[in-house]
Amino acid sequence: MTGVAGELQLRIVTLSGAALDTLCESVRLPLVTGSASVYPGHAPMLALLAGGMIRWRHDGEIRYAAVSSGAVEVRDGRVALLVDEAQTAQSLEEARQYAARFEKTTP
Numbered sequence: 685m686t687g688v689a690g691e692l693q694l695r696i697v698t699l700s701g702a703a704l705d706t707l708c709e710s711v712r713l714p715l716v717t718g719s720a721s722v723y724p725g726h727a728p729m730l731a732l733l734a735g736g737m738i739r740w741r742h743d744g745e746i747r748y749a750a751v752s753s754g755a756v757e758v759r760d761g762r763v764a765l766l767v768d769e770a771q772t773a774q775s776l777e778e779a780r781q782y783a784a785r786f787e788k789t790t791p
Contacts, residue, residue: 690724694740696751696765703770704749708740711763713756722758729758733765735786737779748773750782 694711696704711722714736722729735753739746754767769786773779 691761692722692724692726693762694765695762696738696749696767696770698770699768704772706740706742708742708747710741712739713763713765714738714751715756716753722763724761726758728760729756731756733767735783737783738765739779746776748776748779750779750786752786 691707691709692711694704694706694708695702709724713720713722713731714734716732716734720729720731733751733754733756735751737748737750739748741747749770749772751765751767752769754765756766757764771782773782
């Protein structure tokens, strides 16, 4: 599934399978070289993820998840994260708690 104009397809895949598959307006990622924001029309990118919190905007709301270290590919309106573990969160505080656990396990 590909996002419509002005949207991205965000997918988080773990060792257990797909943890998240949704449309979004933007994504903020924790990379090993620092954080990065991805918007529709972003240039293709392949990067290493640091364990931590990701944020995405959907229907004007900010949503959260925590991910372990892994890789991210941005291409053709898709953002695909390949990680060992991921946990979606209902609030910023909950995401911070999950992210702290994953940040400690980042090599």
